[in-house]
Amino acid sequence: MRDYQKYAIVVSVFAAVLYLSLVVAGFGMVSLITDREVIAEPLAGPVLGPVMVGVPVVLVFALMVKLGITTRPERQRVALGYAIGSGFAASATFIVVGAVGIGLDGVAPMPFAGSLLISPFTVITGIFAAIVVLSYSLILATQQGQHGRPLWPWESRDDG
Structure with missing residues (x-):
């Protein structure tokens, strides 16, 4: 595995955790402001909600890893269309997993x-x-041409 692929995987892990955190915080804020339950169905089990969030998080993680490891650093660009498609895929996954899960209940x-x-x-x-x-994708695109770990302003590449 090349260095840029390792870097892409590590960044995608952090991005997936960020995504999970944003979704949980967003759900909480909207639920608090609108006085609305995330899953209003009273017959839904306690596992449905976390699975409905977890599967899109795993999907987004997989899409980011695919983008990061299949595109060489010199070809990385800000992937607006890919990001929008990922958003639609995450929403669709949220709905499908919810429908399948509630059907199982x-x-x-x-x-x-x-x-x-x-x-x-x-x-x-x-x-x-x-x-x-x-x-x-912006983070990966801005790392184009850099090798190794990020440096502080007072460090140089020549320092051992």
């Missing part, structure tokens, strides 16, 4: 998926995914 999945489609929580999932993937 014995509730009709289509009305639940429809309520998720117009939910602000689905929008948060997608927007934060797009922002994090865009930021990730």
Whole structure:
């Protein structure tokens, strides 16, 4: 594995943790402001919510790793279209996982998926995914041509 691929994987881990944190904070703020539950279905089990958030986080992580390790550093660019597509994929995954999960709990999945489609929580999932993937691609694009670890302003590459 090349250095740029290791760097891309490490940054994608931090970006995925950031994404998870943003989603949890965003859900909490919207729930607090709107006095609305993230999952309003009373028959949903306690595992559904975390799985509905976890699967998009894993998806976004995988998309960032794919972007980082398949693109050589000199070809890295800010991937706006890729970020927007990742946001839509995260939102769709949030809805599909919710519908499948609620179906396993014995509730009709289509009305639940429809309520998720117009939910602000689905929008948060997608927007934060797009922002994090865009930021990730920006970080990789700005590292073009650098080798090794980042340096403090008083360090130079010649220092051992």
